[in-house]
Amino acid sequence: MTVTIYHNPNCGTSRNTLSMIRQSGVEPTVVEYLQAPPSRERIVELVSAAGIPLRDAIRKKDTPFDELGLADPAKSDDDLLDAIEAHPILLNRPFVETPVGTRLCRPSEVVLDILENPNIGPFTKEDGEIIIDAEGKRRV
Template sequence: MDTITIYHNPNCGTSRNTLALIRNAGIEPTIIEYLQTPPSREVLTDLIKRAGLTVRQALREKGTPFFELGLDNMALTDVQLLDAIQEHPVLMNRPFVVAPLGVRLCRPSELVLDILPRDQQGPFTKEDGEVVIDELGRRVRQA
């Protein structure tokens, strides 16, 4: 069985597209709506590390209190940034996907294709109209 977990925000188009790509591979993932059920500090730290990111790279600026909290201050430590994410889960960038082939912050959403254990089962077009998977289930390479 292919176990996939997505840290999802249903109000985010990138997150919705990522979830749809997982389902297009015939996989029903475990969905964690992280704004309602934030990951523990340990889980968040592990996600960031396994995705090959820094804590700062895992921060979301748009639509968050990033600037109001002074998180653009480059002198802040990872501990301080993690504290801010724990207090304001909206600061966690999304969607993180955990799959048998790795962990990714799927921005853009098609990054999930690199870690899915199954091929796409049919065509897929993102919400904005961008074709990602053709009618034969093959990834479309954008120039």
């Protein structure tokens, strides 16, 4: 199974998602999108495949979102793509693509819905939140 994660190693949600993918038995293709930003076309493909509006793929926290006036509803998708192109940190993460589907995995456990083997056994996030308990039951 081919799995690709658009990853930021400094993001706990992204690290948790990557851990769940690996715990499912898959070594994904890891794209550190801040080092190798996806093209505009690729961003549009990811967002479309995830079934979300581009605006929902924009990260607000710890980004130049407010300074760039991106909350303005008059900003077009082209304006938003221009901003992401200039500031890749604005692209929310992690996006994950699998043969089952594509998702913006926020929260990280969303990835379980698109893994071919979502039965990953017990899993606890870095912050201590139990996602799958010792009996293999999802807590979410």
